[in-house]
Amino acid sequence: MTTTVSVTLDSVAWHTPDGRCLFSDLNARFDARPTGLVGRNGVGKSVLAQLLAGLREPSAGQCRRIGRVHYLAQQVAAPAGQRVAELAAVDNVVDALRRIEAGSTQQADFDTVGEQWGLRDNLQQALADAGLQGVDVDTPVDNLSGGQRMRVALVGALLQPAELLILDEPSNHLDLAGRQWLQQQLAQRGQGYLLVSHDRLLLDQVQRIIELSPQGLSSHGGNHESYTQARAAEKAAAETLLQQRRQERRKGEQALQAQRQRLEQRSARGNRDAANANQAPILLGLQRQRAQASLGKAKQQLQQRHETLHDAVRQAQALIDEPAPVLLPPVLEKTAPEWVARLQQVQLPFVAESLQCLELALRRGERVAVSGINGAGKSTLLKVLAGQLAPRSGEAQLLVPAALLDQQLELLPAHLSALQGVRACNPQMEEGELRSRLSLLGLDATQAQLPSAQLSGGQRLKAALACALYAEPPAQLLLLDEPGNHLDLDALAALESLLRQYRGTLVVVSHDEAFLQAIGISARLRATEEGWRWQPS
Incomplete structure (x- = not known):
């Protein structure tokens, strides 16, 4: 019980x-x-x-x-x-x-x-x-x-x-x-x-x-599929409401502008009539004061109605989700070599005996998914390809600029901010452009300057992605170790979109089959009990 x-x-x-x-x-x-x-x-x-x-x-x-x-x-x-x-x-x-x-x-x-x-x-x-x-x-x-x-x-x-x-x-x-x-x-x-x-x-x-x-906490009965359907319906309703409020504001502002013009015309006509009237100066002064007070009160009421229209739009806008993060794909040279990395008679360190031997040649533009049980050596393989770990024997050749995004996000040390990390990878890029790209990722001005240790897991992963993707020279071989970890669904969709646009060679370790399908894998390298197995998709 x-x-x-x-x-x-x-x-x-x-x-x-x-x-x-x-x-x-x-x-x-x-x-x-x-x-x-x-x-x-x-x-x-x-x-x-x-x-x-x-x-x-x-x-x-x-x-x-x-x-x-x-x-x-x-x-x-x-x-x-x-x-x-x-x-x-x-x-x-x-x-x-x-x-x-x-x-x-x-x-x-x-x-x-x-x-x-x-x-x-x-x-x-x-x-x-x-x-x-x-x-x-x-x-x-x-x-x-x-x-x-x-x-x-x-x-x-x-x-x-x-x-x-x-x-x-x-x-x-x-x-x-x-x-x-x-x-x-x-x-x-x-x-x-x-x-x-x-x-x-x-x-x-x-x-x-x-x-x-x-906006706070909202509860949805049912599982993720039900939630997704309900969220889509809520978003559609919110967008409809926002359009209605914008249309109401547009019509309201036109009406307010017409009223404001009529008030100005009435005030000008009253001033002309008072100037032509044969009245004592003291009476004319009192009449002008009353007219100005009336005009000021009417303008204040018009301004309040104008603010009410804007508030209605802002409230409707608040119901719409923040923009999804945007990742800009790096511009790669068209003269990249045909082969980007080779492992020849390599013995991988720290892995089971059956998975130590590996021969591998990666061609320009290939998109390889690496899979296998935990502990098979997938992360070790990426480090050897990136030149960060020497093989026990054999030759590992890295022929193009590469970037490794590992699970510990070592590309972005915990004491550095996202802005400092990206600037270290690309010191030539203007700070305004760096800030703009981080903002597109959903990292505002404050978050971009915090030590990355103070960011959430997803925010730190986005910042590390920026370090990998916006480096100079840009990576022609991108090595990603479980890149979907910590990302929310919108950020994951943005990553999928970027990787579809990426024209370099991609090697990704992931157990999310939906993610692998979305980025267009061209081959798979599987760690099995009998050793590594290459399988074209």
Whole structure:
């Protein structure tokens, strides 16, 4: 039986350390229903999730919780030397169990274990079910790939004794099998969960979608497909209303202009009549004062009506989403060589023996999707192609300028702002042009100058994309490692549009089949148990 759980927001607001208001006056109730939380990059979804979990306190308002809530961040922190038990956040119970087995009679150890006597066995079974055979509680996290680390963190989160589980972008870094495993685990979960996600497959199995926007929170019953249909209908209605309000303003302004002209003509005629009248000067002065006061009051009323018309348009405009981000494709030289990179008798480092050997030649304009299970060596392959990692043996040739956008976004160091990062990649471009391009990506003047560590995951990814795409010389080989991670749906559509226009060679690691279809893949390189397999599309 599902335990009652709820988190209620009452006029909640959050301000950043520099005083900016991220959101305000949020009122909502989250319960045990499987729910998705969506919204544009940078709108504050992760901050809101942490408020719901009690990891942050609101700047204003109240957040009331009934039941236990557990939050898993989208970025899995794994310090050097950490064990799997620590990454899964169950090390305190595992270590207490070991001490009890060794003879400990300390009450603190028994209190730590509580009712979780079978946790270690449950964890081991859950790791195996997640495709992590050979991994146990003491396995060093350093031995795991990014996707494997995420699976471990998810296993630990699913084992937590919480009535509400909040997962922030949980499918990032997961391969296809990992995503299917996560879908199955959530479908079987007997308690509530909240997904901060733009994964369309995960969101299609929730019962409610809550959208966070600059206007606040809005709730939509049903899954992602229902939400998309409702959002399209709302957008169409909002656009119709905006057109109506603009038409009303146009007609209203014409009427106001005509009234203003009549007032001016009446005032001028009154002045002429008063000048020709045979009246005492003091009476003429009083009459002019009354006329001017009447004219001023009438003009004030006209101005108020003018502002009312503009307010109606602004209110209708606020219902329309912000413009989708725009990525400008780099201009590439038409004289690029036919072959852009070669791997000859290469032995890849840090991968399984069956996947170490690779022969590969990339032709100008090819669009290659790299796929395979987590830990197969996909990220390692991209680093070797980019010249950032030397092969164990063999020759790796990079014949054109290249850019690698890895999962850690090392192209944009955390201490640099988006503006500084892009300028470092292209010092010749005018600052105004740099700012303009970042603005098109949805990074305003303030966000463009913040250290990238202070940006949301999606905003930082956009900034790193700008570093890769607007470099000088522009990259003729673009290497992307899970580029859709952290991007909202509109930003993902913008990325798909840009990559369709990109005329260089593209190698992309992704497990999002819809994304790969959208960018027009011409070949696939698959990591299989028998080795690497090339397959033209």
